[in-house]
Amino acid sequence: MSDGGTRCRLVVDGPIARSVLDAITARFGPVTLDDDLLIVEHVDHAAIRALMILLWDTGHEVRAMSVR
Secondary structure, rough: OOOOOOEEEEEEEOOOOOOHHHHHHHHHHOOOEEEEEEEEOOOHHHHHHHHHHHHHHOOOOOEEEEOO
C-alpha cells in the first residue's frame, strides 16, 4: 500500500462533527462524506490506523471499513 493509491472507505455511526472532518482533511487531505460513508484517498497503513484512532477518540463508532 505504499504506492499512494489506497482508498479507505469507512461506515460511521451518526454524523461526523465539522471539527473532526476539518482535522481529517488537515491530516490526510480531502475527504468525501456521503451520509455515514467516509472516503479518504491515498492513505497507507499508518494513516488508516491514525484515522480510525481519531474517529474513536472523538466518540465515533466505525461499523465497517474497506481498503483498496
